[in-house]
Amino acid sequence: MRRMEVLAVNFPSSGRNSWHSSRLTRAISVVLVCVAALSWLAVRANSQQPVEQNQFLRDAFLKDAYSARPFGPARWLNRGDAYTTVEPSPAGQGGRDIIRYDTATGKRDVLISASDLVPPGAKEPLEIDGYDWSSDMNRLLVYTNSKRVWRQNTRGDYWVFDRRARTLRKLGGDAEPATLMFATFSPDGSKVAYVHNNNLYVEDAQTDAVTQLTQDGSQTIINGTSDWVYEEELDVRNAYRWSPDGKRIAYWQFNTGTVKNYALIYDLGAPYDVVTRIPYPQFGAYPLVKAIPYPEPGTPNSLVRIGVVPSTGGETKWMDITGDPEKSYIARMDWAGNSDSLVMQHLNRPQNQNDVVLADANTGAVSIVHTEHDKAWVDVVDDLQWLRGGEDFLWVTEKDGWRHVYVISRDGKEEHVATPGAFDVVQVVRVDPAEQSIYYIASPESATERYLYRSKLDGTGAAERVTPANEPGSHSYDISPDFHWAFHRYSTIDTPTTTELLHFPDHHVDRVLQDNAALHAKLADLITQPTEYFKVDIGGETVLDAWMIKPKNFDSGKKYPVLVYVYGEPAGQTVANRWGEEDALWHRFIANEGYLVVSFDNHGTPAPRGREWRKIVYGEVGVLSSREQAAALRKFEEMYPFVDAARVAVWGWSGGGTNTLNLMFRSPELYKVGMSVAPVPDQRLYDSIYQERYMGLPQDNTVGYQASSAINYAEGLRGHLLIVHSEGDDNVHYQGTELLINRLVELGKQFDFMEYPGRTHSLSEGSGTHYHLYCLLTRYLEDHLAPGSAH
16 A cells, blocks of 8 residues: 555565556546535635645645656676667657667767667657567567556567668567567567457567467456456566466466456546546546456455467466465465476465475476465565575565575475574675575664665675765665675755665775756755654664754744644555655755654564564554554654644655545644645455454454554544545445445534546546645645744
């Protein structure tokens, strides 16, 4: 239940995501339902200008003028002696060239120009949404015309450019535009596999020969990609794998026939990105009802199995996974270091056991070589990789209380920890077989930072920090295959991302690839006070991490109103020292308007503070978080005399919207204003995998589900509450907000409500939607909690 902007870690918990896409071509038609007389509809008497005329808000949210520019996408070539990236073509027309750089010298060559990527009969080159090279670099696979499927743009067109023949050919034959998914080269680059209409295909990269590998794809049978909940919560999208020798393909198959459909109602006749300016038909304008298979807690899931099919076509061999497929998950699958066996991660329905299963691809026979248990939940391991020619594999576990990397023998009989110590490994970056060491992201001293560390695979010696000690913030690395170079990206909460090319592992900067200098200059007027990190001791040996942004021209002798930014669930951490996006920009704007902006990370967030920190919330998500958030606010008010305890607001999105409700309902004496965007008021209504992972099955934990649901505490509301949601939210359903509205009406509680028709969970559809939303939040906050200091 998270949005992309919240994430600051790479822990494998997931859920409630959002993705930004689509364009809005007309002004937004606003539906505003008011249960109270709303003074904030009028122009604010204490404002110099209407919020909508503020130049910063217009630049940030209409013109996208404050977005950091990324570097790439880049691909290492060979062992790292060169790399490719995509750059605007000097020929213009919006085209881009594929550029090769010599890593050591920086020598630049155009490998494929935009003019090479002009389809026959077209005038403009393909827009490059993604690209991949064949193993011999003779062919380029271009992904273009991409469309969103739930969170990401995973459906589009694929073209193959042959560098030798200088030809460009579209894959998929006579398939409708933008209907192919997850095209990938075979290991030798001679073929391309892809998914179309829930079936797997293989196409010769040089000819038009197409082989259909599966025949049963339908609305309920899905081959090679995933259902809604696997994508959302287990991050399974591309659901097939080429064998190392290219002779077979292993794939997931989903049967969604057991899953109950959830009806999304689009009152405008289509999702917003489809409606745009299309006029209503002359006769009749009926809502569209779109049904999606969506399992709520305790209800049936898809039936899932793994098959192996020859890449030339033929019969599928199904793996003999034991147990009821409706009561388990196959969360990961790949080839197990060779072309004859698969490795799978098989979770039980409560997700407190994860079996590492090896399967014979020829016979389907399986064996369990390792089992992970936890009294709360286990995490899916994304860092499983094979060592010593497939004799050992890497595994990540919290069984000693910290998240560590282990080396386990193929038969599961021998294991040892490779990263011992009282700290968490956040993410495995790369294993160096030459020096028998492992590189990973960690931050033993501060849960708000992210650094690169190195340890010996045999577990001897202390962990060694590779990121220089004088470089704070959050760091990520893409290390070349020869371990001589790395792309290094870093940022802090006050400085946008910089990308460097490093000589490795001495961390010497060879050259800067993207410094975002223009954005740095533009931020000078916005970032008037450095973000301050501090700790809050709320008692009971619990110390929370926090940050605070002070107003422009701050005077410690005065008192200021407070805006608390909350998330507080297992899917996201707000107190991390990294550059944010729209939320972070808005927080800076709000601070300069005259507010203290603050955020606290409670127990249960995925901070690298040990297993107990993260999993103590099991069975009661929302209970401990709301208690600790309230305690942190009280302590914050004690710590700083410039805090005006009579003027406190709280806001959050998704899980943060849920906790905003919790705080407004459970601690109404503390929070005077709440702004809750796309919340889950009733924990019984979110999806099965996320909710059951952290809460257990509702049949087994009725009391916990009741205690964790904000709707059951709605009678506590005293302050001003704004709820924002969309009927088109396929993730956090509108149903929960409607139930909450009914409950508040029943209780006689006054509140304010805003609906954005037809948008998704991200409320991003349309160029003006986020601008309108952040203007709404600004106006609501300032009208109900006046900005500025008080003596």
